[in-house]
Amino acid sequence: MRLFLNTDLPPHIVISLKALLLYVLFIHPGIFIVSVSGLPFLPFLKIIDSVPFFVFSFAAGVLLISILLVFLRRGNYQLLSLLSGLIILLIIFSSKNLFSNSLTFVACLLVLIGFYRGKTTIFRIQISLLYLGAASNKIFDPDWWNGKYFDYFFRDIFNVSLYASYVPVDDLTVATYLGVATILTECLLGIVVLIPGLTRLTIILGLLFHGGMLLVTSGTLSVRFFYIMSTSYLLISGLNIKTVHIMHHSGIIARLLRFPDLSDSIVHSATNDNSLAVSIGNSTWKGIKALQKILFSYQYLFFCFFVLLIAHMVNLNIFKRIILSIFGIFDGF
Structure with missing residues (x-):
């Protein structure tokens, strides 16, 4: 118990x-x-x-x-x-x-x-099984080795203009390289994620892998999987998110500032001072600098990251336009 x-x-x-x-x-x-x-x-x-x-x-x-x-x-x-x-x-x-x-x-x-008890081993094994399982499915599919899968994928499904503009219709060389690279990358991720000393490499390689596919396809390919894998990488990251102490006499303002916190690590400390103050560790800031510290904290950055991805997935147009405008710059190449 x-x-x-x-x-x-x-x-x-x-x-x-x-x-x-x-x-x-x-x-x-x-x-x-x-x-x-x-x-x-x-x-x-x-x-x-x-x-x-x-x-x-x-x-x-x-x-x-x-x-x-x-x-x-x-x-x-x-x-x-x-x-x-x-x-x-x-x-x-x-x-x-x-x-x-x-x-x-x-x-x-x-x-x-x-079942988490302070060790990330259970998360690493789960992530490894995911990548190795995905790689094994591709290994036994000849279309991943001969380039037909990626060629059809880029031309007919997602209409990737960068690929269509520079790769001839009957040339499967690039698609073949991409298919083999995908299999090798998933195999590599499935192995290195099991090694705690290579956690940073795993996260960087994984984000580049999934993020690269999103960028090439203008944010349409497997946004859901990118979102889920980002949460799984965070589970194994061991990221040290320091507690942010907000000091302000108004409890309402403090609650509003704490609202975007998904980590429960922004806390309100009662004070009679009318000005906003923020304390992180042994350092304290007041006024505008205090607000800047809150807005650029890990707590707020992760909130924006995940909420924007959620908004994109449920097709809220204002957020979708923001994300697609970033991804769309690659279509001009």
Whole structure:
């Protein structure tokens, strides 16, 4: 039981937890809608076929409450994460319509956060299995070796102008190199992620790999996977996010400044001073400099990063235009 009494998660783990729950809440609302609307399930695991429907409805309600409790900063995060992950697995394994590899990976990470005891080994093994599994699927597909997959992928699916402009229609040389490079990169990531001393290399290589594919395809290829892998890299990063102490007489202002904090590491310290002050470690800033420290803190940067990606995935036009304008610069080459 001591496992479930441990709520002292490091800030970077808390950010990953909340980012994963945001993904479930905004990108896969079907988990809640299908479960409570009475729509029929399409079971492909016979043992789950015998589970009464009300169990899924109840589980979906528990999942929603668990997610809300985390964002309200209530309850035991590890227990709520474990419950959320197990419920998601139950629901998606009972429905072909809801099943997806990405959502399954999210559920697995949530379960592992529930069992986190200070070592990142469990996360590393999960990430390694993901990459090695993906690489093995490609290894036995000849279209990844002869260039047909990438050529069709870039020309007919995503219409990558950079590729179409410089690569002749019947020339599969570049596509072949890209296919082989993808397989080798996934194999390499699946190995180096298991070595704690190569964590920085793993994260840099992984972000370049997934980010590069996003840039080339103008932000349309697997944004979801880029988002999920960013959370998984954060889990193994060991990033030291220092507590930010906000000092201001107004509790309302302090709560507003704490709102974007996904790490629960921005705290309010009561004071009679009318001016804003921020303390990080042994250093203190006041006024504009204090506000700058908050706005450029890890807490705010991660909030902006994950929320912008979520906004892009749910097609909120204002954020989508911002992101696509950045990705679109590569189309002119």
